Amino acid sequence: MENKADINGKWALVTGASRGIGRQVSLGLASYGCNIILHSRQLANTDALATELSATGVKTLQVAAELSDSAQVDAMMAEILATGPAIDILYNNAAIMTSYLSEWTTVPAEDFRASFEVNVIALIRICHAVIPGMVDRKWGRIVNVTSGIADQPELIAYAVSKGAVDKYVYDTAGKLTPSGVLMNLLDPGWLRTDLGGPNAPGSVESVLPGALVPVLLDDGTAGKLFRAQDWAGTEI
Numbered sequence: 421m422e423n424k425a426d427i428n429g430k431w432a433l434v435t436g437a438s439r440g441i442g443r444q445v446s447l448g449l450a451s452y453g454c455n456i457i458l459h460s461r462q463l464a465n466t467d468a469l470a471t472e473l474s475a476t477g478v479k480t481l482q483v484a485a486e487l488s489d490s491a492q493v494d495a496m497m498a499e500i501l502a503t504g505p506a507i508d509i510l511y512n513n514a515a516i517m518t519s520y521l522s523e524w525t526t527v528p529a530e531d532f533r534a535s536f537e538v539n540v541i542a543l544i545r546i547c548h549a550v551i552p553g554m555v556d557r558k559w560g561r562i563v564n565v566t567s568g569i570a571d572q573p574e575l576i577a578y579a580v581s582k583g584a585v586d587k588y589v590y591d592t593a594g595k596l597t598p599s600g601v602l603m604n605l606l607d608p609g610w611l612r613t614d615l616g617g618p619n620a621p622g623s624v625e626s627v628l629p630g631a632l633v634p635v636l637l638d639d640g641t642a643g644k645l646f647r648a649q650d651w652a653g654t655e656i
């Protein structure tokens with residue numbers, strides 16, 4: 421990749437950083453010297469990763485919030501904005517997937533509520549908390565993690581929540597681009613994580629380096645879907 425953005429010394433907020441794809445994204449960003457605010461539901465869940473990252477010389481902060489609870493989301497963001505460093509990069513990665521329904525025409529309404537609370541509403545609230553600062557500073561990168569899930573009505577609550585994330589990004593990115601804030605989507609591919617399950621074809625490590633492309637790309641691209649697996653096994 422030509423003209424990579426220099427993220428050395430910048431600060432990224434990674435949601436769902438404790439394991440799976442968020443952990444890989446955190447390791448990848450830190451390898452470029454980026455400092456990381458690590459989010460999970462319990463501070464202790466990111467202790468090991470914070471220790472690992474600190475040993476590489478980057479700074480870390482740990483925050484916790486249950487993303488289905490708007491009050492916790494707002495309190496976390498208020499605390500970061502009041503006392504933390506300015507956020508240059510937002511990696512909205514955390515999500516839940518509801519259970520696979522063999523009886524797929526009977527979807528509990530709660531599955532839709534839970535999926536939208538965590539995967540859509542919290543994601544958008546977190547974006548909206550950081551956008552004004554990024555616009556003021558005339559630089560920002562926002563990556564919202566979506567899914568390539570298709571043709572699986574058994575997982576429709578999860579699938580439609582990711583469709584809503586896509587719509588949010590497509591409708592919002594253009595508004596931000598003139599101010600130097602680039603918002604994009606990342607499809608990690610089907611990977612062996614707690615969410616992806618043991619039968620997924622890809623290793624969690626294969627999300628790198630592709631997951632970093634929408635952060636490092638410095639050509640003004642916004643409102644685009646990046647597929648991490650397009651870069652698997654390559655150097656960027």
Ligand SMILES: NC(=O)c1ccc[n+]([C@@H]2O[C@H](COP(=O)([O-])OP(=O)(O)OC[C@H]3O[C@@H](n4cnc5c(N)ncnc54)[C@H](OP(=O)(O)O)[C@@H]3O)[C@@H](O)[C@H]2O)c1
Nearest residue numbers: 436438440441460461465487514515610611613614615616
């Ligand atoms: N894995 C795949 O095959 C795949 C495919 C397509 C898209 N994706 C997307 O990739 C992203 C990461 O998935 P993953 O496979 O890495 O998932 P994962 O292994 O299940 O990790 C989920 C992360 O999100 C956090 N989290 C879960 N529920 C939360 C909640 N209610 N409130 C706050 N934090 C919560 C977890 O933190 P705790 O430590 O608190 O549990 C954890 O750090 C998601 O957006 C997912 O939809 C994954």
